[in-house]
Amino acid sequence: MRIPSRVIGGVVVAALLTQLTACGTLFWPDRRGQIDGKIDPVIAVLDAVGILFYVIPGLIAFGVDFATGAIYLPGGSTAQVAPEKLNEAITADGKVDKAKLQAILQSELGKNLPLNDPRLIQHRGSVEQLAMYGFKPAA
Template structure:
């Protein structure tokens, strides 16, 4: 029974350390990665703080990772154009109708953007992202 209790304690400790090493915000909110700044999410900060209380080094690492990835920041909640509105320019096959997109952007933003030569980036096309000097998030 004593060895069983030690094994359980070791498993719980390992789980806690792994969670803290990979940072709370990054685990709970992966969609927030890539943010540069914003209002700090108190829930994520408290969870990282608890890790800092019990395990100093992993807690510091968790804060570092969350600040570096931007997962500690609350999302802004504002879009220039709502994603639901932009979805109207996408057909059933996933192709973007540039004329419809141009009309939506003109109506929502009040700007006439030249989209005649715009190219749609396909999922998994790392070469296109590299040409645009963009990185994959996610």
């Protein structure tokens, strides 16, 4: 008895698609546990492919990825340095010593930030902003 190649191909495609259920949970398990964020378009498209071929497994994939949080892109991280520590990087004439600032950030955050990079965007502040952070303006 000969089985048509279309039937074999259909079974193989069905098996592969059922393996893609909950793509985010399978591909990026480290994302599980997130509550919200931006939705990863790659995971959303892969889950939507499951809906195109099989409605129930596709909906289950979306449900699992949303429930586990694996569908969300990983969030950025933030870090804070006490203003008193940053005060050490301000020179007597009110300018910021980039070398001292870089050393403070290196010791506090454990990351080497290239403060001399020409792509670095610097914003100018006001006296009120300095006072809000506890700095004494000196110029």
